[in-house]
Each structure stands twice: as C-alpha cells, then as structure tokens.
Amino acid sequence: xxxxxxxxxxxxxxxxxxxxxxxxxxxxxxxxxxxxxxxxxxxxxxxxxxxxxxxxxxxxxxxxxxxxxxxxxxxxxxxxxxxxxxxxxxxxxxxxxxxxxxxxxxxxxxxxxxxxxxxxxxxxxxxxxxxxxxxxxxxxxxxxxxxxxxxxxxxxxxxxxxxxxxxxxxxxxxxxxxxxxxxxxxxxxxxxxxxxxxxxxxxxxxxxxxxxxxxxxxxxxxxxxxxxxxxxxxxxxxxxxxxxxx
Amino acid sequence: xxxxxxxxxxxxxxxxxxxxxxxxxxxxxxxxxxxxxxxxxxxxxxxxxxxxxxxxxxxxxxxxxxxxxxxxxxxxxxxxxxxxxxxxxxxxxxxxxxxxxxxxxxxxxxxxxxxxxxxxxxxxxxxxxxxxxxxxxxxxxxxxxxxxxxxxxx
Numbered sequence: 001x002x003x004x005x006x007x008x009x010x011x012x013x014x015x016x017x018x019x020x021x022x023x024x025x026x027x028x029x030x031x032x033x034x035x036x037x038x039x040x041x042x043x044x045x046x047x048x049x050x051x052x053x054x055x056x057x058x059x060x061x062x063x064x065x066x067x068x069x070x071x072x073x074x075x076x077x078x079x080x081x082x083x084x085x086x087x088x089x090x091x092x093x094x095x096x097x098x099x100x101x102x103x104x105x106x107x108x109x110x111x112x113x114x115x116x117x118x119x120x121x122x123x124x125x126x127x128x129x130x131x132x133x134x135x136x137x138x139x140x141x142x143x144x145x146x147x148x149x150x151x152x153x154x155x156x157x158x159x160x161x162x163x164x165x166x167x168x169x170x171x172x173x174x175x176x177x178x179x180x181x182x183x184x185x186x187x188x189x190x191x192x193x194x195x196x197x198x199x200x201x202x203x204x205x206x207x208x209x210x211x212x213x214x215x216x217x218x219x220x221x222x223x224x225x226x227x228x229x230x231x232x233x234x235x236x237x238x239x240x241x242x243x244x245x246x
Numbered sequence: 247x248x249x250x251x252x253x254x255x256x257x258x259x260x261x262x263x264x265x266x267x268x269x270x271x272x273x274x275x276x277x278x279x280x281x282x283x284x285x286x287x288x289x290x291x292x293x294x295x296x297x298x299x300x301x302x303x304x305x306x307x308x309x310x311x312x313x314x315x316x317x318x319x320x321x322x323x324x325x326x327x328x329x330x331x332x333x334x335x336x337x338x339x340x341x342x343x344x345x346x347x348x349x350x351x352x353x354x355x356x357x358x359x360x361x362x363x364x365x366x367x368x369x370x371x372x373x374x375x376x377x378x379x380x381x382x383x384x385x386x387x388x389x390x391x392x393x394x395x396x397x398x399x400x
Binding site for chain 2: 037038039040041042043048049050051057073076077080081083084087088089091092093095096098114117120157158159229
C-alpha cells in the first residue's frame, strides 16, 4: 500500500517537473525601474518632509547566511546607497532646522551592513581553513612595547624584508630588556597597586559610614554592591557604631 | 579581516579590486554659489579624488569630468545647545567638488519644504497663537482679583 502511494507521489512529482517550466512558476513579477542619477542621494518624493516613515527591521545573520555570494554583494550596494541617502537627508534636515524623521533607519542599515560583513567573514574563514590551511584573519602577535606594556601588534605587508628595513627596525622595537623598562614597570605597578588599595579603602570607609547611619540595612545587598569590603571584619569597628544604644 | 586587508600593490601586479567598499558620501547644499554642473559632497578623509570618481562612476553611474577636494576640520563646539557642557569636536571630513559634463545640470531639491509640511506648520502656528490668546485673556480676567485661582468664579 505504502509503496503504491509512494509511486503515485513520484508520478505526480514527475508530472509537475515536466509540465510546468521553472521560469513560469513565479509568485508575482516584480519590476522596478532603476534611476541611476544624483537623485539616488535623496529619498522618495513622497517621503520628503514626512512626519514619520515606517520601515521594517534590519537583516539578520541567519537570513544572510542562506543567500549566495552574489546576492550578498548586490545587497551590500543597496545598503550602501541607502546609507548615503539617509546621511544626505539627515544632513539637509539638520541644515534646515527640521527634524529628521525616524533616525533609527541609519542604525538599522548600519546593523545590516555589520551582519553582512560578519557573514562574508565567516565564509572567508571557512574557505581559508579548507583550501589554504591558514587562518583568514590578519596575522598578529602579542608583543611588549618600549614601555614594557603588552599590546597586540597587527602585522602588515612590506616591500623590503625586515632585516634590510632599517626604518622599520628603528620604529618597531619589541620585547627589549634593559634596566629602564624594569624601573618604569616597578613604578607603574606601584601606581596601579596604590590606586587599587585606595579604591578599596574608600569603599570600606563608605560602607562603615553607611552602617553607622543605617543600622538596620540589608547587609547582603551592600556586600553585593561592594564585594571588596570585608564586612565581618568592620562590624565591630568604632566607626560603624552610631550614637545609639545597641 | 582578510576581505578588508589588501596586499600592497607593486607595479606589474594585477589591479587590486575593492570588494564591499564601505565609504560613505553625503550630497550637500553648496554654501557658495556654484556653476550649474558642479555638485558638492562630503566624504571621509581617507577617500582620494580617484576613489570619489570611481565611486560615482561605478556605483551611481554618473559621468564625472573633474574632482577637486580638500580636507576640512570638524567644528569645535559646546556639546549642549552649542552653549553649555564640554567642548567637543566634530569629525574631520573631505569636501569634494565634482564637475559633471557641461550639458548636465543639478539643482539641490527642496527636501524639507512640501505642501503637506507647510499645512502642518501653519496649523501648529495657529494652535500656538490660540493658546497665547487664551493666556492673555486669563491674565486680563485675573487683573482685578489677585490671589484667586482661575477656576474660582460665580
């Protein structure tokens, strides 16, 4: 029985596949005339000086992932033109002392563009991992600069190799060891430590004064807000006791 | 990101192609009077004259004869109402004058003035005028009975 139904289905499918050509199965033909002109920098005429303009949401990453590369490329230029248009309109409204209707449109376009770029980046990464065997990201490494502070150095291409490039070597001196850096580091760490210690003391004092003024305070909430303060320790301090009989 | 990270160009190499350009361009009303075929743009400072020409020709399909541009400083101003708060600096930008072919003209459209907007603003004016008159009447009524609330009457 099941086989029969299946075969019927298959027959039906064959009929569909043969009888109806693909290009006729369109849900609503959409034709829009394209005006390539400087007027593309301005909104539709019906939206000029409108009080509010209703628009949809931005493009999701999931929606963009199912698009082909070509479609993404086309969409990028649509978004680029839209952003230019919105920026032009915003600038003109600002110059004429008028309100720019629905300024969140710019953010929506920006978000769509960021999502699109993220998707392209994902694809690029996948391609490089599979075909090249290297990371698609720009190479870089964590290095120590002249002050002994760590930072991420983003590498870039040079015409002259490193050992011949005197100018580059003069400019980029990483991971140097001499007495001065250690001395600077010592003072710098001391400064950071002092800042940390002072902020801790400030918090403790503040909590002590709070406890003095509000004896029935919720201690757990205070502990949550000031996690560095040792409340058990300061409970019996003289500063925490107010002018009342305990 | 590798798609935004181009190899340096050396003579003889194939021409570099830009994928997903992210330059913005604003068409602005010129401050000074310009010839009819000159259009003024604001663009990011990183853009060159060639970039501007290619951008307009390839993306907007506009024929460009000449591009002249210079970098301008962003304005220094007060953050709140140009008067209060900290001093802030607007972003620097590049002002570009693009010359179209001799037979083309471009006039900056009146984007902020339409019939609907005129009607709306006239209605707003009318209502504000009315409320002003009502307040005047109220003051007149209160002139000979100081200290009494407005609703108190026989």
